[in-house]
Amino acid sequence: MSARERKPNLGSYEDSLRDFTWNVAERELQRDEAAPFNIAYYCVDRHCSQGKGAKTALIWESMQGEVRKYDFQQMKLYSNAFAARLQELGIKKGDRVAVYLDRVPPLYFAFFGILKLGAIAVPLFSAFGEEALEVRLSDCAAVACVTSTRLVRRLRKARTSLPLLKHLLVVDAAGAEGLQDGETAFAVEQLPPVEEFPIADVDAETPSVLHYTSGTTGQPKGALHVHGSLPQQSLTTKWVLDVREDDVYWCTADPGWVTGISYGVIGPWSLAATQLVLEVGFIPARWYNAIQTHKVTVWYSAPTAIRLLMREGDEIVGNYDLSSLRHLCSVGEPLNPEAVIWSQKVFGKPFHDTWWQTETGSIMVTNFPGMVVKPGSMGKPFPGVTAAVLDEDYQPIAQPNRSGKLALKPPWPSMFRQYWNNPQTYAAKFKNGWYVTGDRARIDEEGYFWFEGRDDDVINTGGHLVAPFEVESALLEHEAVAESAAIGTPDPVNMEVVKAYVALNSGFEPSKELELSIMNFVRKRLSPLAMPQVIEFIDKLPKTRSGKIMRRVLRAMDRGEPVGDLSTLEAD
Amino acid sequence: MSMQDVITDYIRDEYLEDEAQSVELDTPLISSGIVDSFSMVSLKTFLENKYNIKIPDEEATPEAFDTVRKIMELVRKFAPDAG
Numbered sequence: 001m002s003a004r005e006r007k008p009n010l011g012s013y014e015d016s017l018r019d020f021t022w023n024v025a026e027r028e029l030q031r032d033e034a035a036p037f038n039i040a041y042y043c044v045d046r047h048c049s050q051g052k053g054a055k056t057a058l059i060w061e062s063m064q065g066e067v068r069k070y071d072f073q074q075m076k077l078y079s080n081a082f083a084a085r086l087q088e089l090g091i092k093k094g095d096r097v098a099v100y101l102d103r104v105p106p107l108y109f110a111f112f113g114i115l116k117l118g119a120i121a122v123p124l125f126s127a128f129g130e131e132a133l134e135v136r137l138s139d140c141a142a143v144a145c146v147t148s149t150r151l152v153r154r155l156r157k158a159r160t161s162l163p164l165l166k167h168l169l170v171v172d173a174a175g176a177e178g179l180q181d182g183e184t185a186f187a188v189e190q191l192p193p194v195e196e197f198p199i200a201d202v203d204a205e206t207p208s209v210l211h212y213t214s215g216t217t218g219q220p221k222g223a224l225h226v227h228g229s230l231p232q233q234s235l236t237t238k239w240v241l242d243v244r245e246d247d248v249y250w251c252t253a254d255p256g257w258v259t260g261i262s263y264g265v266i267g268p269w270s271l272a273a274t275q276l277v278l279e280v281g282f283i284p285a286r287w288y289n290a291i292q293t294h295k296v297t298v299w300y301s302a303p304t305a306i307r308l309l310m311r312e313g314d315e316i317v318g319n320y321d322l323s324s325l326r327h328l329c330s331v332g333e334p335l336n337p338e339a340v341i342w343s344q345k346v347f348g349k350p351f352h353d354t355w356w357q358t359e360t361g362s363i364m365v366t367n368f369p370g371m372v373v374k375p376g377s378m379g380k381p382f383p384g385v386t387a388a389v390l391d392e393d394y395q396p397i398a399q400p401n402r403s404g405k406l407a408l409k410p411p412w413p414s415m416f417r418q419y420w421n422n423p424q425t426y427a428a429k430f431k432n433g434w435y436v437t438g439d440r441a442r443i444d445e446e447g448y449f450w451f452e453g454r455d456d457d458v459i460n461t462g463g464h465l466v467a468p469f470e471v472e473s474a475l476l477e478h479e480a481v482a483e484s485a486a487i488g489t490p491d492p493v494n495m496e497v498v499k500a501y502v503a504l505n506s507g508f509e510p511s512k513e514l515e516l517s518i519m520n521f522v523r524k525r526l527s528p529l530a531m532p533q534v535i536e537f538i539d540k541l542p543k544t545r546s547g548k549i550m551r552r553v554l555r556a557m558d559r560g561e562p563v564g565d566l567s568t569l570e571a572d
Numbered sequence: 573m574s575m576q577d578v579i580t581d582y583i584r585d586e587y588l589e590d591e592a593q594s595v596e597l598d599t600p601l602i603s604s605g606i607v608d609s610f611s612m613v614s615l616k617t618f619l620e621n622k623y624n625i626k627i628p629d630e631e632a633t634p635e636a637f638d639t640v641r642k643i644m645e646l647v648r649k650f651a652p653d654a655g
Contacts (some may be wrong), residue, residue, distance in 0.1 A: 063600075063603060063604050063605060097650070102605065127608055127610075150590065152590065153589050154589070155592075168573065278602050279605070280605070281602065281605065281609055281634075282609050282634060283602065283603050283635070283638075284635075286603065305593070311630060311633075312633070351650065385629075407613055428640050441612070459625055462610070492629075493629075497613075512617075512621040516614065516617050516618055516621060517616070519613075519614045519617065520614055523610075523611060523614060527610075528608050528609075528611040529608030529610055530613060531613070531615045
């Protein structure tokens, strides 16, 4: 049987459900009771102690196409050296250390170095602008941020209002040229070798990673995860992504987001797989070439990318040998049936949609290898996960195909433990004994889940959640904007893109130039994701009598639907 | 001002963070990370406003926006008289 045809790791979904407890995940991980329950130990050092130090852990391809390979022993030495460097700076267990880097090898050394020290890693998307950085770094009171010569400029601007951020570590330069107070520069691979670093003795409830995500109201929230997330992340990688030690696995998600950490760092490396990382963003020819060159076997990507590949056409696919691919998965937003059918046609296998969130830490509802894929469906719950759709009173709906609030029964090992500094918002996510996800879904007669849309105002663009409040706050800082509202408008590639309704200050007139100025303003303040791709100038926003913007009305206007009950709108 | 200068100046002003970095006719923009796929939308809007054209989404691919030379070819396709 060839590698492409071999049996999936998960034999039978139905069998796996029987008598499942989370002990199965710990058993599969081969939990070592004598070692610290530290993600970095299981993903790096344990492989070295088991004689796998020379196995390739990371294949990295630069923007220019240069390829570098790192084995587990190098990962161990470099992450040790990084941990020791942090320790020298006085950084200790529990401190928040942000990682603000492009997809470069030091990002992975730094991530494991932070965890080895027992500190909390805070991944930040490298396209974030100064305001987005300031909000997140301030909220978690980060003491240090790991960055590059390219990105440190934005941090310097944000840092003026971040007195607690004592250290900026520039990890792609060895010199001190141009450094400012509190900044240190070094190349991780040139630090003095540290053969052994005492890995912090943490337990399952010790915080590991703080991921910022967008909510319905207010600024982004920090979802705090713990080292005990590891068994679930590892088992889902094994059973859902079907990853094994001899795989070359490629997760296209950026490590600034949860997918890029749970399944671009932790899960695959806990299984000692080889991971491919491309520094370059979405370029179809580079992507196909990378699969061919590095013989990728398992590919985890996003619907937006898949739809863009579809747009590029079938012909280009024929220019590459993609026969190494064994299993394909997708995450971030619902995968439309056309994309599943297309991938079956051109790759000879379907993309398997997976559903989960920053807060869940790992895959919750999914299409398993070997399971009949119903194109467009989210699949079925992972063993050990109880999922339901709830009615308006937060009671499970028994009848099939009735739309409701998608909810999960807590707890599960990789569940977030709190929103940083925000206990009220955390508590509000739980109703009647369920974690309420904010998505709407239905369950068909055969137990397959089907995504129906968001249950709140959060915008899902290209698989990334954007908070309307954050966009509106940035818009208000533009000199021309008197008030604004942000909604998601349907988009054939990204599912939704940000649309802003803008009322102008006196002295400003709507124009194409002003539209572009506002777009670029938000792009630089927050990120390209949060930039409104559509701007509509409006005299006045629809509001309730209490002054709350009625985004529901704006969404209906945008879609050309009836606007519904406007009786609570403020009087003119 | 030539089309090359107009486009190069815009990219320099809006996307470059390192003042020492230069943008030439064949400098990779998307594949070098200077402009990401989401930011392409604002570059496309700029071109449409500046040259009074509409670039269909199917034509606005990462490859078509990867260098100033390719962007100029794209603009000329829809505005043959533009510079």
